[in-house]
Amino acid sequence: MSRRDVISAAERDALMGLLGPIRTVPAGRPIVEPGDRPSFSTFVVSGFCARFSLTPNGGRQLTEINVAGDFVDLHSLLMRQMDHGVVALADCVIAPAAHDALRRLTETHPHLTRLLWLETVVDGAIHRQWLVTMGQQNAASRLAHLLCELYCRTEAAGLASDHRFPLPMTQADLGDVLGLTQVHINRVLMELRRQGLVEWKAGQVTLNDWDALVKLGAFDPTYLRLQSDPV
Amino acid sequence: MSRRDVISAAERDALMGLLGPIRTVPAGRPIVEPGDRPSFSTFVVSGFCARFSLTPNGGRQLTEINVAGDFVDLHSLLMRQMDHGVVALADCVIAPAAHDALRRLTETHPHLTRLLWLETVVDGAIHRQWLVTMGQQNAASRLAHLLCELYCRTEAAGLASDHRFPLPMTQADLGDVLGLTQVHINRVLMELRRQGLVEWKAGQVTLNDWDALVKLGAFDPTYLRLQSDPV
DNA sequence: CGACGTTTTGAATTGGTTCAAACTAAGTGG
DNA sequence: CCACTTAGTTTGAACCAATTCAAAACGTCG
Numbered sequence: 316m317s318r319r320d321v322i323s324a325a326e327r328d329a330l331m332g333l334l335g336p337i338r339t340v341p342a343g344r345p346i347v348e349p350g351d352r353p354s355f356s357t358f359v360v361s362g363f364c365a366r367f368s369l370t371p372n373g374g375r376q377l378t379e380i381n382v383a384g385d386f387v388d389l390h391s392l393l394m395r396q397m398d399h400g401v402v403a404l405a406d407c408v409i410a411p412a413a414h415d416a417l418r419r420l421t422e423t424h425p426h427l428t429r430l431l432w433l434e435t436v437v438d439g440a441i442h443r444q445w446l447v448t449m450g451q452q453n454a455a456s457r458l459a460h461l462l463c464e465l466y467c468r469t470e471a472a473g474l475a476s477d478h479r480f481p482l483p484m485t486q487a488d489l490g491d492v493l494g495l496t497q498v499h500i501n502r503v504l505m506e507l508r509r510q511g512l513v514e515w516k517a518g519q520v521t522l523n524d525w526d527a528l529v530k531l532g533a534f535d536p537t538y539l540r541l542q543s544d545p546v
Numbered sequence: 547m548s549r550r551d552v553i554s555a556a557e558r559d560a561l562m563g564l565l566g567p568i569r570t571v572p573a574g575r576p577i578v579e580p581g582d583r584p585s586f587s588t589f590v591v592s593g594f595c596a597r598f599s600l601t602p603n604g605g606r607q608l609t610e611i612n613v614a615g616d617f618v619d620l621h622s623l624l625m626r627q628m629d630h631g632v633v634a635l636a637d638c639v640i641a642p643a644a645h646d647a648l649r650r651l652t653e654t655h656p657h658l659t660r661l662l663w664l665e666t667v668v669d670g671a672i673h674r675q676w677l678v679t680m681g682q683q684n685a686a687s688r689l690a691h692l693l694c695e696l697y698c699r700t701e702a703a704g705l706a707s708d709h710r711f712p713l714p715m716t717q718a719d720l721g722d723v724l725g726l727t728q729v730h731i732n733r734v735l736m737e738l739r740r741q742g743l744v745e746w747k748a749g750q751v752t753l754n755d756w757d758a759l760v761k762l763g764a765f766d767p768t769y770l771r772l773q774s775d776p777v
Numbered sequence: 778c779g780a781c782g783t784t785t786t787g788a789a790t791t792g793g794t795t796c797a798a799a800c801t802a803a804g805t806g807g
Numbered sequence: 808c809c810a811c812t813t814a815g816t817t818t819g820a821a822c823c824a825a826t827t828c829a830a831a832a833c834g835t836c837g
């Protein structure tokens with residue numbers, strides 16, 4: 316959040332005061348189930364997780380990847396009922412922020428409220444960008460775009476640098492993100508590797524040719540709102 | 547908004563007081579351009595419009611349809627820079643809500659702020675649902691789902707009833723929504739017509755078999771948050 | 778009436794899927 | 808430290824949903 320606007324010490328304290336005791340969730344386990352009516356929102360202290368929806372015919376769509384520093388269901392404060400679930404992709408450490416406390420915060424800390432609002436708004440911008448790639452780009456471009464996004468976001472979270480970032484998920488998971496089969500993900504990934512654009516070993520991705528990936532994925536990071544701009 | 551929570555008379559006045567003089571935008575004309583840094587957000591008084599993004603290879607993706615009663619770029623209050631554009635699909639009457647006034651409102655009207663926040667959160671939920679259909683469903687299911695969503699939303703806006711609603715857009719536009727070609731939209735639509743599920747003439751759609759469309763599209767309106775639930 | 782935007786139809790092509798099997802890596806327990 | 812198990816990756820071949828390109832039909836508005 317401090318990448319997006321200046322946060323005062325008092326605000327930082329107010330924010331920290333929201334968080335309850337941490338809990339760890341092992342990889343593959345749910346953090347929130349679809350249809351839940353949680354009384355708190357979940358902040359990711361560390362780890363990787365993803366929003367997901369299941370379809371009647373057994374499909375699963377991941378609609379966002381979340382990393383340390385993200386709220387995964389802040390919108391449930393207002394939606395009340397979860398329209399989707401959240402699953403840990405890697406082992407996660409999470410902390411709850413009670414809705415009561417969040418609602419009180421909206422009564423007393425308008426600037427902080429706008430910053431939290433911004434977090435949910437950026438989620439929406441990410442969803443929109445994914446819609447654009449899903450609707451308009453082929454598999455290679457989609458994958459390139461996703462890798463660029465994840466690098467920018469992990470870098471912003473202090474988890475990555477030098478075009479190298481952790482990606483603790485399987486090719487099947489990646490298929491559920493991009494709306495492609497695991498088999499096709501594999502073929503496209505092999506091709507990106509063959510062209511020397513990407514390396515991926517042991518859960519670590521290296522983007523060897525950032526410019527080529529940006530071009531291939533038509534990636535423009537504006538939508539991530541990583542610039543500081545007072546709200 | 548009054549479908550989602552109780553709004554007091556004072557709140558209604560405060561909300562109305564935000565809106566500046568109305569403006570009309572003819573069909574096909576832009577309301578906001580991608581990359582703009584607007585000083586106000588736009589409320590739709592009447593008409594149909596759509597969020598869009600353009601891709602370098604000449605494609606266009608529509609990421610949301612908006613109708614009377616929606617804000618089309620409320621998120622620009624916090625994002626500052628538009629990550630997409632908005633275009634009028636039919637003639638629109640719109641009214642601006644100055645960001646200064648909106649920001650002031652967040653300082654004085656926390657409940658109203660949460661309601662406005664909810665509006666942007668529902669946008670996100672709609673985007674997520676579109677991601678699910680784009681990633682997991684075939685053309686017929688996607689189209690069925692979209693028609694169900696648009697009926698629910700136009701009905702909620704008081705524009706539709708009896709499974710009949712206005713849809714002032716072309717099959718090519720529909721293709722830009724669903725990430726399909728205009729040709730394929732046509733073929734799928736003809737098939738839905740042949741099966742007696744849908745009629746579409748003169749910009750008016752009739753859903754002749756709601757249950758079948760709900761099933762085909764795997765439509766569950768929960769994500770639209772049309773139930774009243776205090777925030 | 779003519780013109781332009783939109784819808785409809787046809788035929789060939791393609792990007793991605795499906796299904797099945799082989800291969801690799803990383804535990805786990807004896 | 809090796810045999811066994813399991814999860815994940817890679818490869819092949821047949822298939823299909825949707826695209827592409829092209830042209831014809833329709834509708835409506837000046």
